[in-house]
Amino acid sequence: MRLNNKVALITGAASGIGEGIARLFAAEGARVLLTDINDDAGHQLAKDLPASCHYQHLDVSSMADWRDAIAWAEAHLGPVEIMVNSAGVSFPADIETVDESSWHRHMNVHGLGSMLGCKAAIESMKKVGKGAIINISSVESIRPGPLFVAYGAAKAAMDAVTKTVALHCGEKGYNIRVNSVHPAATRTPMVQQYLDSAADPVALEKIYAGMQPLGRIAEASEIAAAVLFLASDEASFMTGHQMYVDGGVLAKPYPAGEGA
Numbered sequence: 001m002r003l004n005n006k007v008a009l010i011t012g013a014a015s016g017i018g019e020g021i022a023r024l025f026a027a028e029g030a031r032v033l034l035t036d037i038n039d040d041a042g043h044q045l046a047k048d049l050p051a052s053c054h055y056q057h058l059d060v061s062s063m064a065d066w067r068d069a070i071a072w073a074e075a076h077l078g079p080v081e082i083m084v085n086s087a088g089v090s091f092p093a094d095i096e097t098v099d100e101s102s103w104h105r106h107m108n109v110h111g112l113g114s115m116l117g118c119k120a121a122i123e124s125m126k127k128v129g130k131g132a133i134i135n136i137s138s139v140e141s142i143r144p145g146p147l148f149v150a151y152g153a154a155k156a157a158m159d160a161v162t163k164t165v166a167l168h169c170g171e172k173g174y175n176i177r178v179n180s181v182h183p184a185a186t187r188t189p190m191v192q193q194y195l196d197s198a199a200d201p202v203a204l205e206k207i208y209a210g211m212q213p214l215g216r217i218a219e220a221s222e223i224a225a226a227v228l229f230l231a232s233d234e235a236s237f238m239t240g241h242q243m244y245v246d247g248g249v250l251a252k253p254y255p256a257g258e259g260a
């Protein structure tokens with residue numbers, strides 16, 4: 001097993017990509033602390049996983065919550081060796097319709113949340129002398145569509161956190177690697193909410209699928225597979241890296257008006 005007995009903390013683990021990562025990490029032998037703000041779904045999922053997996057409430061924008069979650073992990077599982085920031089929100093709006101509240105919500109979860117998560121995780125990882133942090137970014141951080149002014153900016157902030165923390169940990173000799181995974185449209189409740197609100201959900205899914213050269217949207221398990229690689233010792237010489245799991249979308253010119 002690729003993560004045998006490693007302690008992993010996953011944010012946003014109650015749904016979608018975070019859930020996919022939790023299931024794969026558990027199958028690969030990790031002791032997983034699932035965290036989220038959706039406590040009912042988080043507890044339910046933990047019950048479905050091996051007994052070495054647990055759930056704790058963690059709002060990624062709260063340093064107090066981070067301290068509590070890391071303390072719980074250290075007391076019950078051991079110091080955290082792998083941390084995955086998958087918590088996310090997305091409320092599409094262009095520059096004319098976006099408001100301050102939406103802007104702050106995106107920035108709090110993706111920007112502030114990833115920064116606090118790295119800060120908290122590094123303290124724990126230093127105790128075991130190694131670690132891997134994976135931030136779930138997006139293709140929107142690199143090539144945002146017009147409807148993602150706040151989301152794209154918040155994911156770009158997350159990317160800056162990934163790179164600066166990777167450099168810091170390298171310079172300090174901490175043996176902690178920090179990388180990001182950039183999905184394109186992936187079948188999760190986040191994307192389902194866009195489909196459900198469309199006049200013609202089937203037509204909209206076809207548009208999403210057509211944006212990827214592979215001709216379909218991703219499954220959460222396909223994003224989880226990339227995260228597993230970066231979390232494992234197989235990626236021991238990779239840090240500050242942006243891994244695109246995007247069906248090839250970033251390899252082609254961006255048609256006006258489309259966004260993942």
Ligand SMILES: NC(=O)c1ccc[n+]([C@@H]2O[C@H](COP(=O)([O-])OP(=O)(O)OC[C@H]3O[C@@H](n4cnc5c(N)ncnc54)[C@H](O)[C@@H]3O)[C@@H](O)[C@H]2O)c1
Pocket residue numbers: 011012013014015016017018035036037038058059060061085086087088089090109136137138139182183184185186187188189190191260
């Ligand atoms: N689904 C996609 O197409 C797609 C594409 C690119 C990137 N992403 C990114 O992948 C990550 C996971 O997205 P998903 O599609 O699985 O979405 P999702 O909505 O299924 O899951 C997101 C989870 O984050 C949790 N969450 C929200 N705010 C939180 C907070 N403040 N603290 C802790 N948890 C919080 C939610 O409760 C939910 O369980 C997000 O960061 C998202 O931006 C998704």
